[in-house]
Amino acid sequence: MTSDAPKKRKTKVLRSEGGTPEMKRGRGEGDQQCAEVEKRRMQGCILFMNLKKLNRLAHMRLKRGRDQTHEAKQKVDVLNLQLQNLLYEVFHLQKEISKCLEFKSKHEEIDLVSEEEFYKEAPQEISRPHFTKNDLHQLTLARLDWELEQRKRLAEKYKESQATKEKIHESIEVIKQHLNSLKPGLNDIMQASLPVQQYLSMPYEQTQKQTEVARHLPPPLYVLFVQANAYGQACDKNLSVSISGDVDEAKALSKPPEDSQDDESDSDAEEEQEKTKRRRPTTGGQLDDKRREMLKKHPLSLCLDLKCKDGSILHLSFYYLMNLNIMTVKTKVSTSTDLNAAISAGDLLKSDTLLSCLYTSDHGQDTPNPANRYQFDKVGIVCFADYVEELGHPYKWVQSLGGLNFPRDAAEVPVEDSLSASKMESTMKLLRGRVQSRLALHKQFASLEHSIIPVSSECQHLFPAKIMSHLAHWTTITHEEYRDLAYTRHVTDAGLATETDLYFMGVVERGTARLQAAVVLNPRYPEVSPLFSLSLSWKGERSGRTDDNLRAMESEVNVFRDELQGPRPGHQLLTNQISRLCVCLDVYLETEEQDDSVEGPREFPREKMCLRTVRGPNRLKPFKYNHPQGFFSHR
Amino acid sequence: QLLHMSVFSQSFSPCGRFLAAGNNYGEIALFHEGPVFCLLSTDSHLLSAGNGEISAWSWTELIKKNVKPVWTKRPNYSSLEIPEINAMDNSLVVGAGDNNVHILDLEHGVFKQAVLQGHSDYVHCVSVREREAEVLSGGEDGAVRIWGRTGQSVHCIEVYKYESCARPQYGKWISCVTTDSDWMLCGGGPSLSLWHLRSLSPTSVFPLTGCQRQAAFHQDMLQILAVGEGPFVSHCLLGGEVKAQIPCTPQSLNTLQLNTNSTEHRVLTAGGSSDRIDVFTNLSYRAFSLVF
Numbered sequence: 001m002t003s004d005a006p007k008k009r010k011t012k013v014l015r016s017e018g019g020t021p022e023m024k025r026g027r028g029e030g031d032q033q034c035a036e037v038e039k040r041r042m043q044g045c046i047l048f049m050n051l052k053k054l055n056r057l058a059h060m061r062l063k064r065g066r067d068q069t070h071e072a073k074q075k076v077d078v079l080n081l082q083l084q085n086l087l088y089e090v091f092h093l094q095k096e097i098s099k100c101l102e103f104k105s106k107h108e109e110i111d112l113v114s115e116e117e118f119y120k121e122a123p124q125e126i127s128r129p130h131f132t133k134n135d136l137h138q139l140t141l142a143r144l145d146w147e148l149e150q151r152k153r154l155a156e157k158y159k160e161s162q163a164t165k166e167k168i169h170e171s172i173e174v175i176k177q178h179l180n181s182l183k184p185g186l187n188d189i190m191q192a193s194l195p196v197q198q199y200l201s202m203p204y205e206q207t208q209k210q211t212e213v214a215r216h217l218p219p220p221l222y223v224l225f226v227q228a229n230a231y232g233q234a235c236d237k238n239l240s241v242s243i244s245g246d247v248d249e250a251k252a253l254s255k256p257p258e259d260s261q262d263d264e265s266d267s268d269a270e271e272e273q274e275k276t277k278r279r280r281p282t283t284g285g286q287l288d289d290k291r292r293e294m295l296k297k298h299p300l301s302l303c304l305d306l307k308c309k310d311g312s313i314l315h316l317s318f319y320y321l322m323n324l325n326i327m328t329v330k331t332k333v334s335t336s337t338d339l340n341a342a343i344s345a346g347d348l349l350k351s352d353t354l355l356s357c358l359y360t361s362d363h364g365q366d367t368p369n370p371a372n373r374y375q376f377d378k379v380g381i382v383c384f385a386d387y388v389e390e391l392g393h394p395y396k397w398v399q400s401l402g403g404l405n406f407p408r409d410a411a412e413v414p415v416e417d418s419l420s421a422s423k424m425e426s427t428m429k430l431l432r433g434r435v436q437s438r439l440a441l442h443k444q445f446a447s448l449e450h451s452i453i454p455v456s457s458e459c460q461h462l463f464p465a466k467i468m469s470h471l472a473h474w475t476t477i478t479h480e481e482y483r484d485l486a487y488t489r490h491v492t493d494a495g496l497a498t499e500t501d502l503y504f505m506g507v508v509e510r511g512t513a514r515l516q517a518a519v520v521l522n523p524r525y526p527e528v529s530p531l532f533s534l535s536l537s538w539k540g541e542r543s544g545r546t547d548d549n550l551r552a553m554e555s556e557v558n559v560f561r562d563e564l565q566g567p568r569p570g571h572q573l574l575t576n577q578i579s580r581l582c583v584c585l586d587v588y589l590e591t592e593e594q595d596d597s598v599e600g601p602r603e604f605p606r607e608k609m610c611l612r613t614v615r616g617p618n619r620l621k622p623f624k625y626n627h628p629q630g631f632f633s634h635r
Numbered sequence: 636q637l638l639h640m641s642v643f644s645q646s647f648s649p650c651g652r653f654l655a656a657g658n659n660y661g662e663i664a665l666f667h668e669g670p671v672f673c674l675l676s677t678d679s680h681l682l683s684a685g686n687g688e689i690s691a692w693s694w695t696e697l698i699k700k701n702v703k704p705v706w707t708k709r710p711n712y713s714s715l716e717i718p719e720i721n722a723m724d725n726s727l728v729v730g731a732g733d734n735n736v737h738i739l740d741l742e743h744g745v746f747k748q749a750v751l752q753g754h755s756d757y758v759h760c761v762s763v764r765e766r767e768a769e770v771l772s773g774g775e776d777g778a779v780r781i782w783g784r785t786g787q788s789v790h791c792i793e794v795y796k797y798e799s800c801a802r803p804q805y806g807k808w809i810s811c812v813t814t815d816s817d818w819m820l821c822g823g824g825p826s827l828s829l830w831h832l833r834s835l836s837p838t839s840v841f842p843l844t845g846c847q848r849q850a851a852f853h854q855d856m857l858q859i860l861a862v863g864e865g866p867f868v869s870h871c872l873l874g875g876e877v878k879a880q881i882p883c884t885p886q887s888l889n890t891l892q893l894n895t896n897s898t899e900h901r902v903l904t905a906g907g908s909s910d911r912i913d914v915f916t917n918l919s920y921r922a923f924s925l926v927f
Contacts, residue, residue, distance in 0.1 A: 619775075
């Protein structure tokens with residue numbers, strides 16, 4: 001700015017110079033002009049000089065200004081850098097602080113004794129109550145110290161106990177060895193005392209041996225063994241229990257420790273299966289082997305001998321199927337007297353029907369363990385009944401006696417003593433009753449086949465003295481034959497004739513009249529009375545379905561069991577029923593209306609005393625016999 | 636099996652069955668000890684008879700399953716054995732096993748002194764001819780007797796002596812008598828036959844096999860229904876031909892009843908030697924069975 005001002009002044013001067021030369025020419029004076037030029041040149045030079053000087057000045061100033069800004073800038077940069085450093089330092093410190101705050105000490109995981117306990121138990125030099133009471137950190141440190149102290153002490157104690165334990169172990173070993181050395185000596189004494197025992201007839205040895213063997217029984221058989229023994233000793237002297245079978249094999253089976261027993265036997269079985277696979281590549285053979293494996297019996301079995309009053313013995317052999325976890329039974333009856341073989345009685349003592357339906361609907365054909373169904377599916381066994389012949393019958397009561405309780409679809413089966421005990425008495429009574437009734441039936445059948453109806457003196461009063469009709473024939477028939485008879489349709493339809501029942505055909509005759517009686521005998525006889533269906537062929541064919549009087553006869557025989565069963569438990573029911581059938585046939589024939597148009601004497605003269613021959617809307621005949629008076633009346 | 640037994644014994648007791656006021660039959664048969672041979676229902680009571688006694692049961696009580704008879708009565712019998720009562724009819728004429736017909740006065744509840752005597756064997760059935768106030772009875776001796784107001788036997792028809800209806804192979808007893816003023820149906824050992832009462836002669840004989848146990852007029856006497864031996868209900872026309880035989884479950888039928896009391900339940904029921912009672916809603920086929 002300072003340089004600008006002089007320049008302006010110069011231009012003003014120049015303008016004034018430019019105007020002047022023309023005015024000077026006008027006047028025409030030379031010298032004057034030269035002096036003028038010189039003067040002007042001088043002035044110009046000075047002005048140039050001035051200009052130069054100003055220019056330099058301006059440059060100088062500019063340079064100085066630039067330097068000044070640069071200096072200031074550098075100063076600011078330094079300050080900025082310093083700030084950055086400081087900020088970074090702050091951030092770092094903050095991070096450190098938070099890290100410290102988050103630090104977890106190991107001591108927090110250690111369970112310390114509570115504060116009160118610590119003050120109570122720790123000695124003063126560790127707890128230092130005056131010092132630690134107010135300082136939490138010191139307190140924690142002190143407590144940790146105490147903990148360490150205690151742990152050291154306990155470690156010491158543990159070591160000591162270990163040592164004493166070792167010592168005791170050693171002493172036990174010593175005592176054991178001593179006891180083992182005693183055993184042979186005791187055995188010798190036993191051996192020596194045997195003759196004495198025999199002499200004094202004390203069966204210690206025998207029972208001991210038996211219990212020794214019993215140890216190897218599977219649990220269900222063992223339960224049965226114990227219970228049967230107990231029952232036999234307490235209530236029933238005629239029950240004897242014995243164990244048969246291969247003891248060594250059983251020992252081998254029961255050797256492995258109990259917890260791993262199942263697994264091992266399983267893997268054993270698998271190995272065996274694999275072996276057999278290698279041996280026999282045919283699939284049929286494999287399945288057969290698998291089946292046999294599944295149906296394997298335990299090597300030991302239990303024999304129960306039940307003696308009846310008349311000297312006959314019921315032998316029961318109980319088996320345990322290991323892989324199916326069920327028990328089966330085989331039966332045999334031996335009698336004191338030789339039974340003369342009655343053909344129709346053949347089935348009565350056969351083992352497969354003897355005990356069927358001991359309890360209601362217990363046929364013993366199918367396995368009672370629901371889990372077996374799946375096992376059977378695996379090896380392709382369609383139905384257990386095919387194997388019953390070989391294995392024995394798995395009746396439900398057998399399972400109960402062995403303490404096996406199968407609720408519906410439960411895989412785990414506990415072995416219960418109480419179950420066996422609760423069933424023992426009733427089952428034994430039922431068994432005995434069954435055998436007796438079968439033997440009684442057997443005897444009756446023998447005489448029935450010779451057309452004699454045995455009537456005991458107690459039941460004499462049920463029948464008149466003179467019975468004209470007689471039993472002509474008594475045979476056994478099959479279920480199919482029974483089903484095919486026309487006059488038994490209603491019984492079959494009512495579901496009262498099943499596979500398990502026994503069927504008989506009796507024929508009662510008098511003159512030309514012939515009465516067929518088809519009999520259903522339930523296995524639970526005499527608890528369930530036999531059911532008769534009648535068909536008479538006399539002047540045409542009639543049956544209980546078509547003739548009201550024959551129907552009345554059926555009811556007379558079937559329904560009034562209380563009158564007919566005789567002394568308890570009613571072994572004479574069947575023979576009494578047959579006798580009554582004969583009496584009823586007599587009445588039926590004798591009271592039949594005489595056809596006046598036919599000449600000649602009646603075929604069946606009336607001998608029975610009847611109050612009235614017919615009664616009621618359907619003109620029933622009097623089938624009821626009144627004992628002391630000896631006449632017949634209506635029901 | 637026990638269940639079957641009880642049904643067996645029940646079914647042997649030949650129940651007369653009525654469905655007059657309601658379907659509660661099951662009960663009557665279940666609480667009776669002896670056989671129930673006949674049942675009758677009046678406006679308020681159900682009367683049942685069997686072994687010598689008549690019992691009355693109130694319908695209203697029965698529906699509530701209260702099983703106590705209102706009263707029990709027994710005619711004066713002269714014989715030793717307790718005779719059964721075989722038939723009853725509306726004004727309570729009782730035919731009994733002592734060969735006599737007793738009349739019970741329902742208003743006083745006593746048996747009239749006059750006992751209708753004359754049958755030589757037990758009385759199977761009785762029927763009242765309302766217009767003439769006469770009583771008809773049929774008995775085992777084969778006679779149908781018509782008793783007058785005074786208690787005298789007015790007529791005695793010995794049916795088995797008429798050749799057209801006699802069937803000696805079955806016997807001579809008369810087991811059913813029904814009457815409708817001038818006409819009488821009777822059957823049993825002899826064939827079921829329709830009689831004109833004023834002339835006392837048979838007009839038509841129905842060719843039914845077996846003995847008929849009960850017969851009834853139907854549709855204003857145009858049709859006759861009969862049951863007896865054989866598992867069917869026979870429909871006959873007055874002229875003497877058999878129109879149809881409808882099969883039913885029991886092997887032989889003892890009783891037949893038409894429910895005329897209510898218009899909604901116009902059914903025919905038939906029972907016999909089975910634990911089932913067949914019900915016919917339409918006369919031509921069996922609708923269903925009631926089971927004891």
